Amino acid sequence: MVAAAFPIVVAGGLNGPTGAGVLSFFLAPGWAGYRGNPRRSWLAPLSAQLMASLGTWVAGRATGSTVGGLGAIAWENLFFGLLCWGAWGVGLLARRLRHRATLLARLAEAMEAERDAREHAILVEERQRIARDMHDVVAHSISVMVLQLGAIRSTLPPDTAQAEMMRNVERLGRESVRELRALVGMLRDAASNEPVRNPSLARADELVAEVRAAGLPVDLTVDGDIAELPAALDVSAYRILQEALANVLRHAGTVPTRVVVHRAGDRLGLTIDNDPPPGARPDRDPTAGPGGHGLVGMRERVSVYGGRLAAGPRPDGGYGVDAVFPIGARR
Template identity: 70%
Template sequence: MSRMIVPWGAAGVLAVIGVAEILLDSAFTSAPATPVAALAAVVLGAVVAGRFPVTGTAIVALAFPIAVAGGLNGPTGVTVLAFFLAPGWAGFTATGVRTSWPGPLAAQLMASLGTWIAGRAAGSSVGGLAAMAWENLFFGSLCWGAWGVGLLARRLRERADLLARLTAALEAEREAREHAVVVEERQRIARDMHDAVAHSISVMVLQLGAVRATLPTGTPQAEMLLGVERLGRESVRELRTLVGMLRDTTTAVAAPQPSLARAADLVAEVRAAGLPVELTTDGDLDGLPRPVDISAYRVLQEALTNVLKHAGTVPTAVTLRRTARDVIVAVENDSGGARSGSPPGHGLTGMRERVAVFDGSLAAGPRPDGGFSVRAVFPTGAHGAARERTGSRS
């Protein structure tokens, strides 16, 4: 229903403008039948365009031959306005070029028919033929240009939606990583309390019990030691309860689990937003260490996001390669104008931090022939595994 609001609203506005044109233009006031018929075609076409943009464009364009066939010198003003709006709407709402090009083509044919009818009425003089050629060129440029603007607007909207999704995914991953750090710190504190404090108090309670056993039963000293021993056991129970609460991660939000195995899906999403991306893989990307796999995917995601933000829809090449010791993520894009790549900022800083965790390397900067290049290397051999184990114990 929301899709129909725009063309139906346009139909109302065009109807008001058309009626005002008929009432205020003296040429139309004396013979209103033809301009009213042309206006009816415009309004009907705008209403139909709510569900069928291409068909609606053809109906709107029919107002041109109706006007000249009825004796007018050319299309009405509201027809010219609709000639611009209808093909643009077809380009904006259709799913692609293949499904929307019949709209401007129908408008072009109706414009040609209208100019031919007007030419026959004016005669076949050289001036008349030149006028026909000019009118056909003018209205053809109008409808095809409007269609191109509609396609561009749709592409920009899809790109903005994709950027919003990518940004949300990166933000969710950042929040999940921060939460994981908090959970890990809680578990470390729990281990320290269990291994150090609870153990020490348990030993003290046992020693107090041994000393109390050497004293006669009922003496003040034995009763005092018994109270201290009970207090120690109660403290141990409370500490173990607290340790259990610290170790409880059932309320933790499950972190997203991206993987280079989903790189093709990510590239497909970016390609759908208009970025011409080519993906090349070399080597088996399955079985990577999980932290490396996640970080490599996030670097790829961040690099593609930066291309969209700073270079636009320029040809981009993604290469994923796994060797015996490393996994390499490379993203290269052509020049996109004044801002041809990913300028230094939080994006590149985040990539460097991800790579540095595994003692890897990141090379990012402008290419000699224009554009921008990002190349991240993640070690996957013994050194990277040792770093990963060290990080898991901290």
């Protein structure tokens, strides 16, 4: 509608739309690029350019165009076309920046949830350790003390003050054992009522589903049995996968990415490979930046198990991370 106003006012005898009309004429393609799907929003600048061309053609016919007039019309068409498509491009850029900010916010929320789950898992593990210690050490020791007191009491005359004192100590000991067992039950019930799903490569499909929901197209391939990995190695491999996918979102955006988890014998391999972002230079390292703690952390996780990590740009401009863990080896 905004674009159609251009030829209408020209056909009505005016020199062209007013200042507000011209501003709206250029803002409309930009707004379409910002709010609409690029596969459809390109119709907005195209329509605006066609309407501008129609308006200048109508104005040229009304004034009797000469060769010089036709040249001016051509330049006007070029001018309006560049402005229309330029406004649309600015809208697309703003749309991409907004989308990336949304993805980073979702990623931050996911990492915060993982941190909370890890802290909760530590708390539950500590509760269970205390419960085991209380049951296996404290309660057992008190039970042995009560039995020994009963044996000593049986050697004393039954109506003496010493025998009565031993009987009272036995009773207090049995009550303490009952209270300790009740407390152990409370600790274990609290732990069992709050289950925590620890990070594991067995949950790689859930992690991939989360980043897919954030807009990253990921193809996951699992080759071999990854259900019985050592717990610590399993967590480290999961964290490397999580960090690598986060780096793709952070540095390359929503580009096609492939994840391969491969286990062969006593070796576990991880490969995360993404396509180059639009306009990327093949010699640019997407993880190069202030600190580089993500890549350093990956190397540290792999080196603990005597493995190796290779990360760097691919010849096509993409980026790849390859990690290999020897299963059963730890430095």
